[in-house]
Amino acid sequence: MNHGRKLIAILRGMTPDEARPIGRALFAAGIVRIEVPLNTPGALDSIAIMARDLGDAALIGAGTVLAVDQVRAVAGAGGRLIVSPNFDPDVVAETRRRALVSVPGVLTPSECFAALKAGADGLKIFPAFQMGPEGVRILRPVLPRDAQLYMVGGIAPAQFADWLAAGADGFGLGGALYRPGLSATDVARNAAQVVAVWDDATRGMAV
Numbered sequence: 001m002n003h004g005r006k007l008i009a010i011l012r013g014m015t016p017d018e019a020r021p022i023g024r025a026l027f028a029a030g031i032v033r034i035e036v037p038l039n040t041p042g043a044l045d046s047i048a049i050m051a052r053d054l055g056d057a058a059l060i061g062a063g064t065v066l067a068v069d070q071v072r073a074v075a076g077a078g079g080r081l082i083v084s085p086n087f088d089p090d091v092v093a094e095t096r097r098r099a100l101v102s103v104p105g106v107l108t109p110s111e112c113f114a115a116l117k118a119g120a121d122g123l124k125i126f127p128a129f130q131m132g133p134e135g136v137r138i139l140r141p142v143l144p145r146d147a148q149l150y151m152v153g154g155i156a157p158a159q160f161a162d163w164l165a166a167g168a169d170g171f172g173l174g175g176a177l178y179r180p181g182l183s184a185t186d187v188a189r190n191a192a193q194v195v196a197v198w199d200d201a202t203r204g205m206a207v
Contacts, residue, residue, distance in 0.1 A: 005198050006170025008033040008083070008103075008150060009191075010063055013180035016045040021184035023050035026177070027058055029191035035063040035083050035172075038070055044077045051078030059101060063172075068094045075100060083172070085126055087111050092118040103150060107131060112143060122148035124172065129154030133166035140167030157194050160201040 009026050014036060026034055034050060036043045043062060051060045061081025062074040071082055071094040082095040087104040095102040096119045104115045105126040112123055125131055128151035131139070136149065143149075151163050152172035160171065177190050 004032050005030055005195065005202075006033075006148070006150070007031050007194065007198060008035055008081075008152075008170065008172040009177050010035055010037065010152075010172050010174035011046070011178050012037045012040055012063075012174055014040060014046055014178060016042040016049060018184070019046040019049040020053050022178065022187050023054055023058070023060070025184045025188035026191050027054055029188060030195045031177070031191050032058040033081065034058060034060050035081055036061075037063040038066075038074075039064050044073055047074060047079045048077040051080075061100070065091060067091065071095050071098065071100070083124060085124075087115045087118075087120075089114070089118045092120055105152075109139060109142065112139070112147070116144065116147060122150055122169075124150050124152050125168075127153030128163075133159075133162045133168075136163065136168055137166040157197040160197055164201055164205065 009031050014022060023034060036046045047060055047062060059081045061079035063083040065071060065082045065084045068090050071091055074082060075098045081101045083103045084091060085105040087106050092102045092104055102120045103122040103124050104120050105124045106112045106115050115123055148169045150170045150172055151168050155171050157176055176194055178187050
């Protein structure tokens with residue numbers, strides 16, 4: 001996943017009418033990984049709108065993907081990113097079969113290794129606050145060096161530096177970027193702040 005900064009915007013509750021302006025606001029700020037959870041009304045429409053608007057320059061897709069038929073639906077909408085709260089080998093297999101990017105949710109070492117063996121492109125450590133930076137620090141050395149760890153759940157941008165120092169690679173952020181009722185201008189401001197924190201935390205690091 002070499003799409004710029006390793007930040008995934010989680011747009012839970014966004015409507016299709018908001019998709020284009022909010023997608024553009026995130027992209028302009030430098031956040032080019034965007035997921036719309038499938039339990040958000042109109043999620044597939046929102047994904048299709050952003051995928052058409054931003055094209056291959058961004059990695060648009062879905063979160064809360066729990067079943068193989070949902071992977072197919074996201075692919076049909078033009079999405080290329082499949083994020084789940086859990087690890088389901090069938091979901092990962094279908095994601096890879098369709099040449100999409102697979103980021104299943106894991107928490108234990110056994111889940112991490114099983115997901116990587118199944119072909120996951122990245123690992124969503126969820127809920128990350130339960131593992132904590134110290135847990136990542138202990139887990140990281142036993143995982144393959146190229147395993148990409150995305151922290152999701154209970155993460156604040158102010159904590160980026162601590163998590164990165166522990167071995168995290170990136171983050172999934174919801175409320176720090178978007179909440180229902182925020183305008184595209186609000187999202188642009190939030191995204192600029194998050195990117196500034198990321199850039200400061202990663203200065204001098206190979207990310």
